[in-house]
Amino acid sequence: xxxxxxxxxxxAYAESRAEQRGIDAYMWLVSVLRTHSAATSTTLLHGSSSxxxxxxxxxxxxxxxxxxxxxxAAVIEQARKSLGTTVLLRGLALPGDRQTKxxxxxxxLPAQVLLH
Numbered sequence: 155x156x157x158x159x160x161x162x163x164x165x166a167y168a169e170s171r172a173e174q175r176g177i178d179a180y181m182w183l184v185s186v187l188r189t190h191s192a193a194t195s196t197t198l199l200h201g202s203s204s205x206x207x208x209x210x211x212x213x214x215x216x217x218x219x220x221x222x223x224x225x226x227a228a229v230i231e232q233a234r235k236s237l238g239t240t241v242l243l244r245g246l247a248l249p250g251d252r253q254t255k256x257x258x259x260x261x262x263l264p265a266q267v268l269l270h
Contacts, residue, residue, distance in 0.1 A: 177248065230245070234263070244264045
C-alpha cells in the first residue's frame with residue numbers, strides 16, 4: 155500500500171471544497187494547528203476515506219475528513235483508538251457540513267464547526 159502524505163490529504167480536501175463557505179478560514183486554522191511547535195500530524199485511512207489528526211499539548215483535532223460515511227466513521231474510531239484515553243480528540247467541520255458533524259456526534263466526539 156502506498157503511503158499518503160498529510161500534505162496530499164490537506165491539499166485534496168482544500169481543492170475538493172474550494173467553493174464551500176468557510177474553506178479559507180478552515181484551511182488557515184488547519185495551518186495554524188499543524189505549525190504549532192509541538193504538533194504532530196498523521197494520516198488516517200480506511201477504505202475510501204481519509205483524514206488527518208493533529209496532536210499538540212494533550213489534545214487532538216481530526217480534520218480534512220473525506221470519503222464514504224461508513225469508512226469515515228471507521229476513520230474516527232481509528233483515531234480514537236490510536237490516541238487512547240489520555241488525549242482529548244475533537245473534530246473540525248466546515249460550516250454547513252452536516253454529514254461530517256453528524257458523524258462526529260454519532261461517535262460522541264466533540265466537534266468544532268467553523269462559523270463564517
